[in-house]
Amino acid sequence: MRIVDAHCDALTKLALNERLDFDREQEELDVCFPRLRQAGVKVQLFAMYVSESIRNSGFDHILHMIDVFNRKIGRHPQMQIIRTSEDWLKVEASSKIGAILTLEGLDALGGNLAYIRLLHELGVRAIGLTWNYANWAADGVMEPRNGGFTRKGRGMLKELESLGIIVDVSHLSVAAFWELTNVYPKPFIASHSNAQAHCAHPRNLSDDQIKAIITCKGMMGLTFVPYFVESGKEHVPISALLNHIDHVCALGGEKHIGFGSDFDGIEQWMVNLRHTGDYANIREALSKSYTETQVEAFLYGNWRRFMVANLPRCKNPDQSNFDMDTI
Template structure:
């Protein structure tokens, strides 16, 4: 199983790497046991600046082979037996915004994905939670899309306003995906996808990662369950098929105190039911999926809902790997 969105871990990683002289191995000591228990074989982790990239490379190098850095599908398929795969995804709306030459360096380093937003307005586009949510891509955002056309990076449309989403489809000809969102029809929220958006991602050969954040699983988030998330999976399965579904399990992972200011920041006036509720919404996932050690329940649940073993394999990683191979072909 591959999780196409592991965001919160970076706060814990950076906190340890910021201690002078600390040769931190946060992934190996804290997260790999939990991930492996849940059946994960690889994760896509988020980076946003050079220090975060440096920290992950240091973690990988210090792991004594327990972690393999993956640039392509071949890197994942050929990693040593038992080694955990790590892919890097860039949240590019921070210090890299407008640095087009850095994009070429990052692509050469093997960063697989570019993400334009984290829920609010930035230099590149409007996010899903912004008050003027119909805003789309800025001129700089459009120029960034044009630069990315020539690079082997996938474009992740997560966290965007719907206007930004449709701008991206109009402006960019390559494959597009959404790393961690659910179906708006089952849980209305600007972070989830409408039927038209789900179909549009499928038409672009992309996947939609099933998101475990309780506020995006159920209209009553404190009552969210594994069954509710499986309802999202089956809703999208019936619409576009298993080849367009993946796992985008957005868990808190880091100590929740590190994430609370971020959650308040992305919903500053409380319009989306998150501000002031980060601890209760994000400390644990839905019942039956409380943390990443429970992720195997998704595969079991999909099989119980009638998916074949091959279809379950698609959702649990194969769909993501096929998309990656198209964007970033493995070298012979």
């Protein structure tokens, strides 16, 4: 059974530590090619996050991560970079694993919208607008003032809409979330967030927010961060994650649930979910509570439907062997 994982931070680790090898298993790397293959991951989204530990971060740090992505992941003989809907379908019809480049936080762009246009040309297909705190575009979810978008931030949203870059609201402040729903006409995602009803962490989404994602035909990637799954427990089982799935389904979101592990962005792990290779344990747990069709949708089909519909189309239809109107 195939899997889509909508968020990991392996690229950040690979960029910060050149000795790490994407092509072999290492203790320091949760996501690597052997583990993706072991788990049956068909498409992995790789986030670029400029760590807070980097002083005076700028666009050159983003360019460095894009270079690492191309060298260590994109050039791997069994990986294929996905930039268009047609690319996704080509990967689906092959034995290769797809890789999509994303950005987590706009901080390093410094308000320069030309950088967003350049990132699109370089293959970035989804952007998380903030990390936890405020930047030039909007407030993050941990920013005490809980503000919305700045004037530049609203201009940035128009640019993302025009380019077709997918908006990711994980880490976004509550005020900015609701402002987005009023001004942004396209579907958006929360790549790695859970339900507040089962774990009252600020990074999780309220029922109303989840309903808004459902209404806009977006997607919610449930994450494996233990303290986003169940608070106050040292050992969090996979069954606790299924509670979040049950809840989103009860809100009408069965077709809008996927996973966004946050592997390599965490220092604590759920029981039997230590790295990407452990996805089989999720599949096993899901199969005890859901039908085969539902399990396939949660692991792959829901993300697949969203991405094929919302990734850019190939600029030259003659280059594609697929009739997109039949998908």
